[in-house]
Amino acid sequence: MSDELNALDLLITEQGDKVRSLKAQKITKAELQPELGKLKQLKSERDIVAEKLTTKERKFDRNTLEALLSRRFFIAPSFQIYGGVSGLYDYGPPMCGLQNNFLSLWRQHFVLEEDMLELECTNLSPEEVLKTSGHVERFTDDMVKDLVTGDIFRADHLVKAVLNQRLEDDETLRKKPGAPDSKKKKKLEKLEDSVREEYLNILETLDNYQGPELAKLIRHLNIKAPETQNELSEPVRFNLMFDTQIGPTGQLKGYLRPETAQGHFVNFKKLLEFNTGQIPFASASIGKSFRNEISPKQGLLRVREFTMAEIEHYVDPENKKHPKFVEVENEILSFYSAENQLKAAGPVQMTIGEAVKKGIVNNQTLGYFVARIYLFLVKIGIDPKRLRFRQHMKNEMAHYACDCWDAEIESSYGWIESVGCADRSAFDLTCHSKKTGEKLVVREALTKPIIKDCLVLEFNKKVLGPAFRKNAKFVEEGLESMKLDEEEFKQDELEKLKKQFDSNGGIAKIIGSDGNEYEISDKMIQVVKKTIKKSIREYVPNVIEPSFGIGRILYALLEHRFNIREGDEARHVLSFPASIAPFKALIVPISHNDAFLPFIKQISVGLRKRGMSNKIDDSASSLGKRYARNDELGTPFAVTVDFETEKDGTVTLRERDSMKQIRQPINVICDLIKDLVDGETTWHEVTKKYPIFQSNNE
């Protein structure tokens, strides 16, 4: 941490204390405002400094990593020989291996461990479903166009970039008055204190600006197209879903799904049935999602097609305890609560048990998943010191969600949202149920039936039928809709109906299921008080949703595991945990010699039989170079065949990170590799059991 940052942190703490003490004195808002402003300004300054630190002081060289990822075909822009398509990437063999292992570990950690019900739903989705979910209306961004070049920008990102630049320029000027930016050779502009504060305010509330408000803001801030400084168009709303036509008639509009979640919800009834009506349980799905980003940037972090792994855990809204919470409650995580974000107080370390107890995390089930996500990410190799859980602020949380925490992983791009974990309440199931008329509820047999007096409707079908003839059905269904469940009616609606009868001489108006108004009399229907016995409780479950963006996590993993080993020439190492490494072992003969071939084959077949992927490198390069090439792929082990092998059938086993070796017979080495990959043993244990071998080979 730099001195500058330390100094700012101190100032923020002091100012935070001051604000809190003022609040405690119950001073007026107007009096508090300037102090709050100062706090905000300090926080923003800290962010700017911290952002520079992330990329610069860490000495992480993104270009070197990106060159490696391209050279060793981890990733490539899709259709590169055709010039590529922005926001689309292909995964080459090492990245495929990494992703396959990620998904297999994910299935073990979540699906198998929790007996989740796995689903595979279609990417193609009809419009009606996505209307219900709100995506057709709200899954949009504002875009603006450079009126001369036609270039298109995402409006909110543009405002953010421009304001941050202006603040940074001002910052520079305040430190070195008169200094022009040497690289860009433009004149820096100074900002008034009030303007500075306004900008900081806007940045903090930018999520609230949309459509006309955003247009007004852009005009007010006099924002022009970057680079060209041309005039911009008014913002236009752009739906981020890819649309298409399903079938040959052109009558069924469809979209590529923007998330896998809706597929779970529309299958809820079948899932519940599969789970023999029991709750809680979870469904899980791994699949592609698609978002037509306006201007994709930041490599794998903002792409137009990506793999997601989503869990929907269905829980009784009245009991969000989790039976296995006790297994995780002592895990210490970094929590960045909404409150702390407002106070600019930074994240806090505590156990998940404490966080739930204090109400920082809304409930046990949500907390359980937060902890399980943490354990998973650390297991696959994410640096726990660069992992935090940030709570959504009120204004960024969907209106129906009751709490939401993002697992954020620090990378050279800053803290990136990688896993969302939201309590979506009963929102989705309720919407789909309303739209389709399909009941999406849990029916729970009560151990003790509830006996109570309440209003019920009694139908006199002999009168009702003839009175409405073919419309009788609609009237009945309209009345049925006043039911809460099989046995109970909505008391407030029946009260109203009763009042109508009482005040209108036994006549009332109701809405039928066809949407028309019907006049009914108390000869047809009576509202009476009755004792009912409820033996079934019927409710819409709440949904807790952990949602993983696989590409983002894999990219962060690549950054966290990337090391440069200094030496004659800098060598690059990807220190993946063995379980997730794309290839488990390299097999190398010390030199080209036909006598080595049967041993190489024996090792390769032996490893394959144990399910261990391996690569043979019998090229003419030096042993050291071949090890180095493999370190770049993150292969944890190398088996070397040399002249000793011919004599006694032993080979050496080299571990990537320690670069230490042992020497044992081929079968022992193959078993050891499997045990190391499966986590049955560790390299430390292996070196304790077998003597370190000093090689003269390299």
Add this chain to the structure above:
Amino acid sequence: MSDELNALDLLITEQGDKVRSLKAQKITKAELQPELGKLKQLKSERDIVAEKLTTKERKFDRNTLEALLSRRFFIAPSFQIYGGVSGLYDYGPPMCGLQNNFLSLWRQHFVLEEDMLELECTNLSPEEVLKTSGHVERFTDDMVKDLVTGDIFRADHLVKAVLNQRLEDDETLRKKPGAPDSKKKKKLEKLEDSVREEYLNILETLDNYQGPELAKLIRHLNIKAPETQNELSEPVRFNLMFDTQIGPTGQLKGYLRPETAQGHFVNFKKLLEFNTGQIPFASASIGKSFRNEISPKQGLLRVREFTMAEIEHYVDPENKKHPKFVEVENEILSFYSAENQLKAAGPVQMTIGEAVKKGIVNNQTLGYFVARIYLFLVKIGIDPKRLRFRQHMKNEMAHYACDCWDAEIESSYGWIESVGCADRSAFDLTCHSKKTGEKLVVREALTKPIIKDCLVLEFNKKVLGPAFRKNAKFVEEGLESMKLDEEEFKQDELEKLKKQFDSNGGIAKIIGSDGNEYEISDKMIQVVKKTIKKSIREYVPNVIEPSFGIGRILYALLEHRFNIREGDEARHVLSFPASIAPFKALIVPISHNDAFLPFIKQISVGLRKRGMSNKIDDSASSLGKRYARNDELGTPFAVTVDFETEKDGTVTLRERDSMKQIRQPINVICDLIKDLVDGETTWHEVTKKYPIFQSNNE
């Protein structure tokens, strides 16, 4: 096999012999025609009889299987609560488990075993790429519309259905004159012999009718809309790809890929580099593909979105031997060659070694993959007696392919194409290379350089440059395109150029790289004979493509593994091999008793630790019912906790198909389940080692 079919087979063989002997006598075409006609008619009759057999005599009850698949949530129509979308299906938990295990076994059998390079490319594909591959122009079907109802039909399917119906009606009448179809209550129509023959001819060559020819055919046959008998529209070509716009400008048209193959080809250069320039090697990819079928039918067999697993194996066109062919050459497969299809001679059993030797299968590499596909399908549980390899007829094979064999699996829908295995020659790489200008070639160092005399071009740039100025580049590039590789020119083109110079007084016309014609003189360029030394061979590799349709194979597997166990009530069993079964073990307490809970947990945790998915069923149903419920899911093993368990810690292990049990301590049972699933032991071996346990429980 029915007597009727046997009789027809005999007649076909006799008639086939007659035709062959007549051909040998070199009689005229006109004389041969009636005999050929008879053969075709017999073959068609046999097909009709055989098709009935497939669905009826096997007593396979598709409705019962479909009911099971729906009830136990193997599959469900997507968005069912919204009324569903035809051609789209969701996979529930058992089908997901089945598919996950399928893919994991596929990766082991192909990717790991052959060191294939796995790729993951995007579903979204820009139009230009699919123009090059020919999909924009040719990936189409003809559709016709009922002019009254607007219903849409795929034209060729409609013709086929109508003609088959007319032939069947005629067949019925010929057997029982005057008989109306009892079910449909319509009057059957008799066909003249000549019409019958015409229909059979059309059915055999239907693939050749497209666009205007198909329109003419439909008019000629007087085909109307099925059910309504309304007039039909003219056929309209319909592209089967789903289109969309990539990015916000609407300027980049894209499609959802109809296959994964193109993603491999555009990445060829990177793949070759990853494989350090060595050939042969293969890339492999598992992913979704999309086809906007005109009227999807037949459940999982014709859907609009499906998972494919495709391999592209790159091989030297001059050496298609395969080093591991020897490992498979004795596998006996059922080959249905193009020749036998023409002769209506039925498939033939022989070893793949023989098939390649006789030239029935084009080359060793193609043969190797055919055999590997066979071994894989049998391993996962496809009945080898209902699996054949059918060669594409000349008219159904893509023009560039040099041979193609489909693995066809017999199901209640007939023989269904499930895996294609084609030798696509150098077609795809050549097309993409031409379009993009990117060289997609292998460069092989020759062990012995080739020294030869041939024509080469010598440039006099001092004259050429000033003569064409800014166009000189185009002229040079035009001339460069006459090169075969770095060192050699296309001799025929240089001969032509030389002739032009000779006959036109040293002047010739060539096409520049800008497409314009340029006049050059022999002062600028000379065609001379020279001795060149070639040390590098440069060539476009050929591609052998095994392409798996996962959904179809899984559906066939469900049919092949579906059994009905007769008893008090018919019980349904899905006898999957343990390795592919969705859930590996059921855990059941003999009755509800809290004392059993710790044992259940111990077994569940023990199995999970070994990676074995399991389900606990502690419902109140009888043990027999609970076993039966699990047989429906194809779970191979059940572990039962009873009162003995409390005393001595032993549990019983029941095997699904034999319904036999053994009794051993919990740890032994958990190990046994893992060994059985991994194929380390068999149930037969287990019952030899441990005594059969006679249970009083059930």
